[in-house]
Amino acid sequence: MSLMNCWESIRDKTENKEIDFEIFYLLLSEFQKINSYQKKRNVEKIIKKYCLVNELLWFDLFVNNQIFKIEYRYECNDVSCSEKISEAKCDLCGEKVNEHDEFEIFVRLTKNIEEYLKEYNRNLLFSNINKKYLPTLKDIKKNLSDVVFFIGAGVSIPLGFPNWVNLLKNWRKDWLKNRIKKNSKSILIMVMFLK
Ligand SMILES: [Zn+2]
Structure with missing residues (x-):
């Protein structure tokens, strides 16, 4: 299965095949960025922003087709x-x-849909990367073990990386689990602000 298959099966269930892939993708990406359970009425508001057909129809279609849980x-x-x-x-x-x-x-997106979205976004990103920079990127990765890439806002979550808060939460979890020796002071300062 892929995001495209998923869209096709949903589209075929609507009377006039109203659901456009671009809109379907943008709508799911918006839910992916939220990345947590939302109240149904807020979800319907977001759907309304994108859709041409009745938002309740979309909502039911998404639930019945395991897009929303x-x-x-x-x-x-x-x-x-x-x-x-x-x-x-x-x-x-x-x-x-x-x-x-x-x-x-x-309501939130199911794990399967999140995975399809990540894969779709990864392919989209790699199809847009200028191939002439790939050897440089590989060279950096090979020779510098501690390198951190800063990529523009809006890229990390669609590709399956955590946002800042979740990144810090993960660090906090690791720190609590392993009491990381190296750089533990700086990590400790960051994690103190989180519940
Ligand atoms: Zn009760």
């Missing part, structure tokens, strides 16, 4: 809970999940 969040006796099925029974009170107050639907 859903989490049902609710409160029970002041405890925050979540479930994957709205009809499931609450562990705390035995009522159905969707019968609680503060019940809300959250």
Whole structure:
């Protein structure tokens, strides 16, 4: 499967094949940048920004075709809970999940779609790289073990790299796990600001 296959199968399910690949790609990229669960109504607002057809149709198509995954969040006796099925029974009170107050639907991209997007973006990037610089890049990589590339904003997440906050969170996790010896002071200063 690829992003293109995924788009074709969705498009074929709409009456007039209204879903344009470019719009589909831009829309999914916007969700990929958000990179976390969002309230359903915010997701519908984003869809509305891009689509020509009814946003509810898109929403259902995306859920039914494993582009979006859903989490049902609710409160029970002041405890925050979540479930994957709205009809499931609450562990705390035995009522159905969707019968609680503060019940809300959250949505995010599935792992599969995130992978297809990363692959599509990687191919897109490499098809746009000026090939004459590749030997230089390879040479740098081979000879300098500590080199860090700074690439323009908007490139890292689509290619599957963490954003700044997640990068620091990962460092913090490593630091806590291994108590990294080298440069531990500087890493410690950065990680102190994170929960
Ligand atoms: Zn309950």
